Amino acid sequence: MFEWIQKPTLLINQEICRKNIETMVNKANREKLIFRPHFKTHQSVEIGEWFRDFGVSQITVSSVIMAEKFLQAGWKDITIAFPFNLREFRQIKEIKEKCSLNVLIADIESMQFLQKNWANSLGFFIKIDVGNHRVGFSPDSTASIHKILQLANKNRNLIFKGFLAHAGHTYQAKNSNEIKTIHSYSCDVLSRLKNFYKADYPDIIASLGDTPSCSIANDFPGIDEIRPGNFVFYDEMQKQLGSCKNEQIALATACPVVSKNEKRREIVVCGGAVHLSKENIRKKGMQIYGKVVYLSENGWIFPEQEMWVTSLSQEHGKLVVSEEQFPTIQIGDLLGIIPIHSCLTANLFEEYYTLAGKRIKK
Amino acid sequence: MFEWIQKPTLLINQEICRKNIETMVNKANREKLIFRPHFKTHQSVEIGEWFRDFGVSQITVSSVIMAEKFLQAGWKDITIAFPFNLREFRQIKEIKEKCSLNVLIADIESMQFLQKNWANSLGFFIKIDVGNHRVGFSPDSTASIHKILQLANKNRNLIFKGFLAHAGHTYQAKNSNEIKTIHSYSCDVLSRLKNFYKADYPDIIASLGDTPSCSIANDFPGIDEIRPGNFVFYDEMQKQLGSCKNEQIALATACPVVSKNEKRREIVVCGGAVHLSKENIRKKGMQIYGKVVYLSENGWIFPEQEMWVTSLSQEHGKLVVSEEQFPTIQIGDLLGIIPIHSCLTANLFEEYYTLAGKRIKK
Secondary structure: OOOOOOOOOOEEOOOHHHHHHHHHHHHHHHOEEEEEEEEEOOOOOOHHHHHHOOOOOOEEEHHHHHHHHHHOOOOOOOEEEOOOOOOHHHHHHHHHHOEEEEEOOOOHHHHHHHHHHHOOOOEEEEEOOOOOOOOOOOOOOHHHHHHHHHHHOOOOOOOEEEEEEOHHHHHOOHHHHHHHHHHHHHHHHHHHHHHHHHOOOOOOOOOOOOHOOOOOOOOOOOOEEEOHHHHOOOOOOHHHHOOOOOOHOOOOEEEEEEEEEOOOHHHHHEEEEEHHHOOOOOEOOOOHHHEEEEEEEOOOEEOOOEEEEEOOOOEEEEEEEEOOHHHHOOOOOEEEOOOHHHHHHOOOOEEEOOOOOEEEEE | OOOOOOEEEEEOOOOHHHHHHHHHHHHHHHOOOOEEEEOOOOOOOOHHHHHHHOOOOHHHHHHHHHHHHHHHOOOOOEEEEEEEHHHHHHHHHHHHOOEEEEEEEEEEEHHHHHHOOOOOOOOEEEEOOOOOOOOOOOOOOHHHHHHHHHHHHOOOOOOEEEEEEEOHHHOOOHHHEEEHHHHHHHHHHHHHHHHEEEEEEEOOOOOOHHHHHHOOOOOOOOOOEOOOHHHOOOHHHHHHOOOHHHHHOOOEEEEEEEEEEEEOOOOOOOOOOOHHHHEEEEEOOOOEEEEEEEEEEEEOOOEEEEEOEEEEEEEEEEEEOOOHHHHHHHOOOOOEEEEEOOHHHHOOOOOOEEOOEEEEEO
16 A cells, blocks of 8 residues: 555545535535635645536635636636735736736735736725734724725726735634634624725625634624635644544645654654644644654544654654554554645645545646 | 845855855865765755865765755765665665665664665665764664674675764754764764774764754864755854854845834735745744845845844745834835745745846756
8 A cells, every 4th residue: 555655745635625625615605605715725726626626716826926827727716815015016917917816905005006007907805904913904994994995096997896804813713712703703894894885885895714714603794705725625733723623634744654763762754844844733742743644545544542743854754652553653654644734734745646646736 | 126036036145155165165174074065955956066166076965856866967976864765765776776875774674674675786874863862873772783784794785884973953052062062972972983893894984964063163083074964055043053154144035025014013025934934943032933134236134133034824924123124114125034944945945046136946
């Protein structure tokens, strides 16, 4: 089994992945939400096609390069959910000429630039900071929002699409209830803003998107569009947050065991920071860089007694296992590592492989 | 200036980089050490050629893929300083057919496998754990070392090259003196082992390699070969360890400023975990993901009042700056980010650019 794997290899459980897509599509349909999944997690043209199988035609990306890539793959309705980068003005213009494009305005200066320089139709969302405190206007910044719209009105090519938020602080939540509280607040903020401006802009929408909220919440009052990304694979961090169960995690890095130390009861795999990323969570007083699973032809088997990656260098990963587990793992074996943060792990590989060894290109 | 930069771009100061190579080459020559630099840091065929300009012909890599890449680029004497991965047996065999190759033995099982299966000449080093506690035999594991050599003797194709160590625990040192103490111990351990086995194996050497030791130490008693890698670029972590000065740091990621928040005095750049990596150090109670510098056509200017990247998401980097600095930085500006760990940052880019905008391919 897996004789074709010689080095760290990113395995995808296609069945789980498609099921994750289907579940989120169904939720969006049930809640009458536009589903505009974020493609930054998988960054794969081929996995993008699996979304199309479920009727998805609108997508979110987080960079101009990704927008170019997915445009080339035939996606014609794209939101770049990253603050408008005026240094990429020319590239954004070129993309816009070939598809329907929305950008994000998080500062007055960016709109001043667009207002002066943009000569083509372009949708824009105003980014609202619902508590993540990364970018965007606080919900009470009425003067700034007013100023943005005033500037946009001077350039008839700029079309106000609505308010957009990313409740990234759900990743710091201690439990599902806290995520639900954040979600309610986000819905409330965005829908109130939308309703306030709806008289002047009847077509505006409220767009929200983070995997914890979209996975855990069951209603989305006042929200028109969701943009989760990570749910396509999920990961250990999402598991800890309560966004998913083990059975929903679609990604694991297969790593060859290359060394064992009996005295320290440590296993070393070929699989380091350049494969797993240095994203980590704190658990039982340790920094954890991945969760270790057994591999079978049907996917991953979660051991009863949890095994963790406790330290990483560029190419090495060190695992701590129990006294019973230690002798069952041999040099030359393969172990699976569930990513802490699948977006960053997926970013480090140029391709995925299915359990049957089929290559899925990015 | 830098009008050609639109998105996160890895800048290399070629002059500093060549100077770093020259300095280490000179030190190795002065100390009569074989210089076998680690190419895992830059991973670049073109930068490899800069080493050749200084007479380097032997290299270290940390993966079979890198060995294949540099073999193809004409390097004919390679040590894979990573525990022998028996799943890559076939690839290692193919590389060996085209060049002089050394592998690393860190476990008896790996040697048992090689002894049975290897039919071609191959150099091997025995990996010694000098305190890093990642892989290798502890210096007093005489029975294991004896066993390895006994096994190797049964297969005349396996050539014992000596003892190799990586004192990676220098990265946890609190100051230069602690690094010197670790270094003295490593030299002592390796040279004692070498001397003990020299009667039976007169050609064996002692090989040591980590950038902090090789940068700070001025003598290498009993050591024959050094294998530092990071020194080619250095970074903020090395600066903190005392391995380098600011003027020796050859790498910075140019990042466009995309958002500002006056109330929180925060700057957001296009430049996140997929550009800088999540490697971090703790400083003044904060997690730090990079050091912010100004860019000039001659390189980086370190501001008197330090500016730091204090949080990262996939594509965003958040900076904390002073009250005086805040108004001087505008949306659309470029800032440089000195990597915390240049190996991981360099790994995330497909190319480098010189200050003059010349592409340096990997």
